[in-house]
Amino acid sequence: MSSKKFASTTGIVPSWFSLQHRERERERENNIQMGRAPCCDKSNVKRGPWSPEEDAKLKAYIDKHGTGGNWIALPQKIGLKRCGKSCRLRWLNYLRPNIKHGGFSEEEDNIICSLYISIGSRWSIIAAQLPGRTDNDIKNYWNTSLKKKLLGRRKQSNINRLSASSQDPKDTNGQEDNSVLSNSALERIHLYMQLQSLQNPLSFYNNPALWPTLHTLQEKIIQSLQFLNENTTNPLMQHIDVPPPSSQPGQGQKVDFYEPPTVALNGSNVLESRLDGMEQFNAKIQPISTFQAELDALHLLNNETIGFPPQEDPISEFDCFKEMDGSKDNMIWWSNDFNSKSASSNTWDATSVLQYQNYVSSYNLQ
DNA sequence: AAGCGCCCCAACCGCCGGTCA
DNA sequence: ATGACCGGCGGTTGGGGCGCT
Incomplete structure (x- = not known):
């Protein structure tokens, strides 16, 4: 069990309890005086790793009384010198019954991967x-293991480089740029491109026969996109001349437009059985336009083409799949599923339509 | 054996949105 | 309508473990 460190640790004062954290805390207290209310009396609560005694106290109380709907008041009730938020976190991430730690299955990997790319x-x-x-477990697992499996160390370094440059808040003119890409978006772009490239040359994206029937609006949008680039017939992977602000016609930079993989979500066998609560799911997630906006921002921010450097063989980049148990078959399951299913269903969901609407409006097509 | 650096993950933080008075 | 309070969330931190040199 990976809780070895903190769960069994007693009496060790962590760094966040000392020096730097105290200074930061003082700063925070100053800020608090200017307005924001503290969630608890920071000077009076214990921080750092939980002792077995504290765990037992918390667990015993919640087993007996439940959380009582008020985490803030809970620690006082049971005589714990802890912040209510800390209690909640400890309970949800560690003490709650039926919590699994580590040992993620291949199916879980696939689900996490698909959902991460999608949302x-x-x-x-x-x-x-x-x-x-x-969520904490999955977050940690993604950040420490799964991401590396999928992107590979070499790719990861590329992403870091790319994100480092794109996250520079000042452009070459020293002007602020608010449309900074998130690491998450970059990772998703790379993940998606890797999976997409595996489909070549007979992929959904390169085979018009597999493209779904479009609504009138969708057709219109596609036509607009094709108008922008007559050399490309695949609407999902456009090469578009993006005119720089106040530029002369024809001076735009050529960029690749990759369709975000949201639609893949609906095509996954595994997910279909699990996403029964999609209403609440869809209600909570932001429209995919966020991702689209980030893609667009990338196009406008970077002179470089999104994707693998031309000198690199795309397939050779997939050493990350060799790290997966089995073969790369493990990771292309969802994209294959999507290809066949979306082709057979002949429909696009509302999100896909929205993506194109956003896309078109973002380029202000006339 | 010792030093170093990377990895893992529990716990923290600030922010945001919902609720209620 | 407004502000306070609270729960929930995603991002970040840093100690300890562990493998490599």
């Missing part, structure tokens, strides 16, 4: 699809 780092939503898993 990003909405860990609570992802955790809701994996019984016994906490």
Whole structure:
């Protein structure tokens, strides 16, 4: 069990209890005086790892009385010198019954991967699809293991480089740029591109026969996109001339537009059985336009083409799949599923339509 | 054996949205 | 309508473990 460190640790004063944290705390207290109310009396609560005694106290009380609907008041009731938030976290992530730690299955990997690509780092939503898993666990697992499995170390370094440059809040003119890409979006772009490339040359994206029937609006949008680039017939992977602000026609930079993989969510066998609560799911997630906006921002921010450097063989980049148990078959399951299913269903969901609406409006097509 | 650096993950933080007075 | 309070969330931190040199 991976709780070895903190769960069994007693009496060790962690760093966040000392020096730097005290200074930060003082700063925070100053801020609090300017307005924001504290969630608890920081000077009077214990912080750091939980002792077995504290765990026992908390567990015993909640087993008997429940949380009582008020985490803030709970620690005082049971004589714990802890912040209510800390109690809640300890309970949800560690003490709660039926919590699983570590040992993620391949199926869980697939679900996490699909959902991450589709909705990003909405860990609570992802955790809701994996019984016994906490958002914190999944987040940690993603950040420490799964991401590396999927992206590979080499790719990861590329992403870091790319995100480092794109996250520079000042452009070359020293002007602020608010449309900074999130690491999450970059990771999702890379993940998606890797999976997409595996489909070549007979992929859904390169095979018009597999494209679904479009609504009138969708057709219109596609036509608009094709108008922008007559050399490309695949609406899901456009090469678009993006005119720089106040530029002359024809001076735009050529970029690749990759369709975000939201639709894959609906095509997954595994997910279909698990996403019964999609109403609440959809109600909670932001429209995919966030992701689209980030993609668009990437196009506008970077002169470089999104994707693998031309000198790199895309397939050779997939050493990350060799790290997966079995083969890369393990990871292309969902995209294959999507391809066949979306082709057979002949429909696009509302999100897909929205993506194109956002896309078109973002480029202000006339 | 010792030093170093990377990895893992529990626990923290600030922010945000919902609720209620 | 407004502000306080609270729960929930995603991002970040850093100690300890562990493998490599």
